[in-house]
Amino acid sequence: MNFCSECGLPVTVDVPPGEDRPRAICKHCNVVHYENPKVLVACIPEWKDQILLCRRAIGPRQGLWGPPGGFLESGETVTQAAIREVQEEAGAATEITALYAVLSLPEINQLYLIFRGRLIDPAYRAGSESLEAKLFSKRTIPWDKLTYKMTADLLRRYFKERELPHQRVTLPPLTDLILTNSFGVR
Amino acid sequence: MNFCSECGLPVTVDVPPGEDRPRAICKHCNVVHYENPKVLVACIPEWKDQILLCRRAIGPRQGLWGPPGGFLESGETVTQAAIREVQEEAGAATEITALYAVLSLPEINQLYLIFRGRLIDPAYRAGSESLEAKLFSKRTIPWDKLTYKMTADLLRRYFKERELPHQRVTLPPLTDLILTNSFGVR
Numbered sequence: 001m002n003f004c005s006e007c008g009l010p011v012t013v014d015v016p017p018g019e020d021r022p023r024a025i026c027k028h029c030n031v032v033h034y035e036n037p038k039v040l041v042a043c044i045p046e047w048k049d050q051i052l053l054c055r056r057a058i059g060p061r062q063g064l065w066g067p068p069g070g071f072l073e074s075g076e077t078v079t080q081a082a083i084r085e086v087q088e089e090a091g092a093a094t095e096i097t098a099l100y101a102v103l104s105l106p107e108i109n110q111l112y113l114i115f116r117g118r119l120i121d122p123a124y125r126a127g128s129e130s131l132e133a134k135l136f137s138k139r140t141i142p143w144d145k146l147t148y149k150m151t152a153d154l155l156r157r158y159f160k161e162r163e164l165p166h167q168r169v170t171l172p173p174l175t176d177l178i179l180t181n182s183f184g185v186r
Numbered sequence: 187m188n189f190c191s192e193c194g195l196p197v198t199v200d201v202p203p204g205e206d207r208p209r210a211i212c213k214h215c216n217v218v219h220y221e222n223p224k225v226l227v228a229c230i231p232e233w234k235d236q237i238l239l240c241r242r243a244i245g246p247r248q249g250l251w252g253p254p255g256g257f258l259e260s261g262e263t264v265t266q267a268a269i270r271e272v273q274e275e276a277g278a279a280t281e282i283t284a285l286y287a288v289l290s291l292p293e294i295n296q297l298y299l300i301f302r303g304r305l306i307d308p309a310y311r312a313g314s315e316s317l318e319a320k321l322f323s324k325r326t327i328p329w330d331k332l333t334y335k336m337t338a339d340l341l342r343r344y345f346k347e348r349e350l351p352h353q354r355v356t357l358p359p360l361t362d363l364i365l366t367n368s369f370g371v372r
Contacts, residue, residue, distance in 0.1 A: 003194030005187040005219070010194070018314065021259070033191070036224050037258055039297055072223055073207070077290035078297060102285060102299065104263035111225055111264060113288065128204065 001033055037109040042069025043082040044158060045094045047119040050135040051155075054089045056147065057131045066147035067114070067155075068133075082115045090133040091125035094118060101154065114154065187219055223295040228255025229268040230344060231280045233305040236321040237341075240275045242333065243317045252333035253300070253341075254319075268301045276319035277311035280304060287340060300340065 004011050004026035011024040016032050024033040044067050045052040053065045068089035072081045079096040086094045094117035103112040124133045136142070138159040146152045190197050190212035197210040202218050210219040230253050231238040239251045254275035258267045265282040272280045280303035289298040310319045322328070324345040332338045 001191040003189055003191055005189055005191045005197075008189035008194045008196070011191075034224075034257065035260055037260060038220075038222050039225060071220065072297065074221055074223060074295045075292050077292050078288065079290075080292075099288060102264060102288075104265075106261050106263050106266075109260045111258065 039072040041082045043117040045117040054130040055132040061147040064147045089127045093120040225258040227268045229303045231303040240316040241318040247333040250333045275313045279306040
C-alpha cells in the first residue's frame with residue numbers, strides 16, 4: 001500500500017500509538033490501514049464413497065485437480081461461501097455437513113476453512129473456472145495431478161479417517177492444520 | 187475505497203471480466219482491489235473449572251467482560267494469534283487445546299475463530315487493553331456485564347457442554363455458529 005484508499009494521498013508506514021507493529025497510516029485522514037490475512041473456503045462434496053473434485057481452468061495450478069473452493073466474500077457466512085463455490089466451480093448443489101479442517105498459511109497470508117459437504121443429488125458439470133468436474137473414490141483419485149501437496153495430504157488423511165471406526169481419531173496432526181474431528185472425538 | 191492504494195488515482199467500481207459482482211478497479215494499474223472479511227480469534231483460557239476473562243479498557247464495549255481476542259495479523263497462524271491475544275490482554279501463557287467454534291458475522295464482515303486453551307500456570311494480569319483480567323467459574327461469571335449477547339450465548343453453551351458426559355453433543359446449533367464438538371462427537 002502506497003496511497004490512502006480514502007483520500008489518495010501517500011501513506012506513512014509507522015507504529016500507531018498503543019500498537020506494536022508498523023502499519024500504513026494516512027496522516028491526512030487520520031486512518032490506519034490494516035492489512036489482514038484473507039479467508040478461503042473449500043468443500044469436499046461427498047456422494048456415497050466418492051468425492052467431487054474440479055480440474056482448474058485458470059491459474060494457479062491450471063489443469064490440476066482439487067476440491068471446489070475460493071475466497072470468502074463480504075456479506076456471506078463461511079458455509080454460504082462453501083456452497084456457492086461448489087455451485088460455481090462444479091455446478092452441484094450441496095449441503096455442508098461439518099467443518100473438517102482449518103489451515104493457516106501465514107507465509108501467503110491466507111486462512112483456509114475446509115468443509116465436508118453432501119451432494120443433494122449427483123448432478124454436476126464444470127463451471128467457468130473448471131475444465132472438468134468429476135466424482136472420485138480413494139482408488140481413482142488422480143493423486144499425482146492434485147493442485148498442491150497440501151491437497152494430497154488433506155485428501156489422504158480424509159480417506160484414512162473415513163475408514164476408521166467412529167471413535168478416537170489418533171492420526172498425528174499435519175503442520176498448521178487444525179482438524180476438527182468431524183469423524184470422531186479428539 | 188475511493189483511490190487505488192498502489193498509484194493513488196481514483197478507482198472505478200465495475201464487474202471485472204469473468205466475475206459476477208462489482209469491485210473497486212484501478213484502470214491505470216489494471217488491478218482489482220478485493221475487499222474481504224477480516225478474521226478475529228478469541229480464546230477461552232481454562233484453569234481447572236474456571237476460565238479467564240478480560241474487562242475491556244477500550245471500545246467497543248469498554249468496561250465489559252469477554253474472552254481475550256482480536257484480529258488475526260499477517261504472518262501468523264490462528265493458534266499463534268490466539269496465544270498472542272491471551273498474552274497481550276490477560277498477561278497469561280496458554281496452550282491451545284481445541285478449536286471450539288467458528289462464527290460468521292457477515293453483516294460486519296467478520297469471521298471469529300474461538301479456541302479452547304489451557305493456562306500454563308495461573309499467573310495473569312490486565313494488559314494495556316484491559317482494565318482487569320480474572321478467573322471465573324460458571325457461577326461467578328458476570329453474565330449481565332459481558333461484551334455481547336453472542337459472548338453470553340457462547341459461554342452459556344460452553345459451560346453446558348463441559349457438564350455433558352463426553353459423548354454425543356445434542357444441543358441445537360446457534361445461528362451462524364459452527365461448533366466443532368471439541369467436547370464430543372456430532
